[in-house]
Amino acid sequence: MKSDFFGSIDPDGCYFGRRKLSREELENTYGTRHIGHDQAKGLVGLMDFFCFIETWYNDASTIYNDVNRSIQYVHRSLLVHRGIVADPNRYLL
Structure with missing residues (x-):
């Protein structure tokens, strides 16, 4: 969940796992769209782009699955192939 300094929830930044909440x-x-002090006690604050690794710290399987899906995508979509063909001197000896 993404909230500002005052505890106002950003509805575009709320996820359950990797699924965005409606x-x-x-x-x-x-x-409500506001987190009270009692609710906030159980939350850990992370600063946007500065703490991405902490958000995935304990879930190695999620990191593996994300990387694996990304690799599969760039190969199946031919992005890797097109990139190599467009600039073979960069990738081939």
Whole structure:
């Protein structure tokens, strides 16, 4: 969940795992777009782009699956092939 310094929830930054929550799910879960002090006690604050590794720190399988899917995508979509063909001197000896 993404919130500002004052505890206002950004509805575009709320996820359950890797699935984005709808506004309805957000309201059903929190009842409001503001996190109170009692709810915030159980949360850990991370600063946007400075703490990405901490968000994935304990889940090696998620990192593996993301990297594996990315590699499969660039090969199956022929992005790798097109890149090599476009500049063979860069990739081939």
